[in-house]
């Protein structure tokens with residue numbers, strides 16, 4: 001069995017301290033991936049029955065076709081139906097959640113330094129913690145164990161105080177705790193180097209399979225169709241008498257669906273769907289990972305922890321923890337494979353190690369704790385660390401709901417609702433300019449090198465020390 005402390009030693013040849021880990025390095029690998037590893041969820045929707053071909057016959061026409069059955073596709077479908085557009089179809093290449101969603105850490109923090117984002121997160125929380133259950137009678141798997149933001153300097157604590165004030169406006173309960181109060185709440189935590197913490201009792205964790213099945217059940221009950229095992233192979237576009245290019249139909253090997261509206265919620269595959277209609281989708285796929293520990297005595301019921309200065313999060317996983325973060329030197333996935341479903345990459349310990357020192361410092365019991373499994377999967381990142389949403393300027397009726405920068409579970413409900421509003425009413429309800437695909441000039445969405453370099457930079461910066469603090473609280 002590997003121990004977290006031993007892993008430090010194994011990679012760097014000495015135990016403590018680790019020394020500077022800011023080697024700016026970009027990998028570009030032909031990754032091997034596997035379906036053998038397990039994620040720490042009791043249930044995934046992985047197909048066990050060898051079923052092939054679509055799970056339902058395709059309709060001839062629909063008002064909208066959503067492509068992709070992950071967090072964003074399911075949320076968008078559900079909200080379209082709730083807003084009254086029920087002649088809608090979701091097409092998923094494999095089974096629901098098969099891309100990134102099935103192995104997410106699923107953390108939902110309610111506080112971010114943007115009023116719009118606070119509202120988007122609040123909506124997701126409302127959907128998964130109460131609305132869906134009230135509507136379907138099914139549990140989504142929401143766990144409300146609270147969230148704890150760690151401040152190891154005054155600047156960070158001041159920022160958290162500002163977050164608390166913003167939260168108050170939106171009725172989000174939060175408390176600034178002293179190191180002693182933090183120790184009382186989380187006895188296994190090292191608080192010697194703490195300035196204080198921000199405790200948000202109603203933060204929690206979403207379950208990917210539970211969330212997506214419940215969303216799809218609620219949508220189908222309102223008339224939507226969810227068709228799995230049905231990859232989209234082409235999108236037809238026609239030019240109208242004004243010379244405007246418009247979506248006409250979606251093609252699959254099992255039939256064609258006529259539609260004026262396509263919603264690209266295909267995660268890291270969204271660039272491929274964009275190419276089918278000549279739309280550049282400026283996102284990049286990267287490896288993103290966490291490890292799941294063996295049992296830790298006394299960890300049960302603790303809140304999830306985000307230590308921005310150490311670039312690490314600790315997510316409660318029953319009686320264990322998942323440990324993850326954002327690396328300075330992430331690995332790109334250049335050759336996004338169509339065969340990748342319920343799959344994972346092998347973890348590169350050399351890259352991942354930079355999270356371990358911070359994790360062990362925060363919860364010293366981790367040093368002697370074994371690692372049960374590693375979870376390393378693909379996720380989309382964008383140049384400014386914000387999602388890509390709205391109608392592509394090149395093709396009318398071609399909408400984007402992708403590029404979620406490791407926040408697609410917690411933003412899924414809010415963004416699914418805005419996207420549905422955008423499709424039905426021609427514009428979102430909230431000020432979504434920061435997420436609108438039109439914020440990027442065409443010359444930039446075409447520039448693959450720019451997208452790659454900026455996405456890498458914004459990924460790494462997302463968790464770096466306080467000088468970037470205004471944009472650091474993801």
Ligand SMILES: Cc1cc2nc3c(=O)[nH]c(=O)nc-3n(C[C@H](O)[C@H](O)[C@H](O)COP(=O)(O)OP(=O)(O)OC[C@H]3O[C@@H](n4cnc5c(N)ncnc54)[C@H](O)[C@@H]3O)c2cc1C
Nearest residue numbers: 068070071072093099100101104105107232267408409410
């Ligand atoms: C290790 C890790 C930890 C994370 N932790 C968190 C977290 O704590 N909180 C959080 O909010 N987010 C987290 N995220 C991010 C979050 O999981 C993702 O942002 C989210 O799951 C993305 O959902 P999606 O619907 O955009 O993409 P996906 O889940 O990838 O869904 C896209 C779907 O499209 C399908 N598809 C692709 N091509 C086609 C086609 N041609 N035809 C039909 N279907 C197609 C795919 O099969 C796939 O199911 C994490 C991600 C990773 C990797």
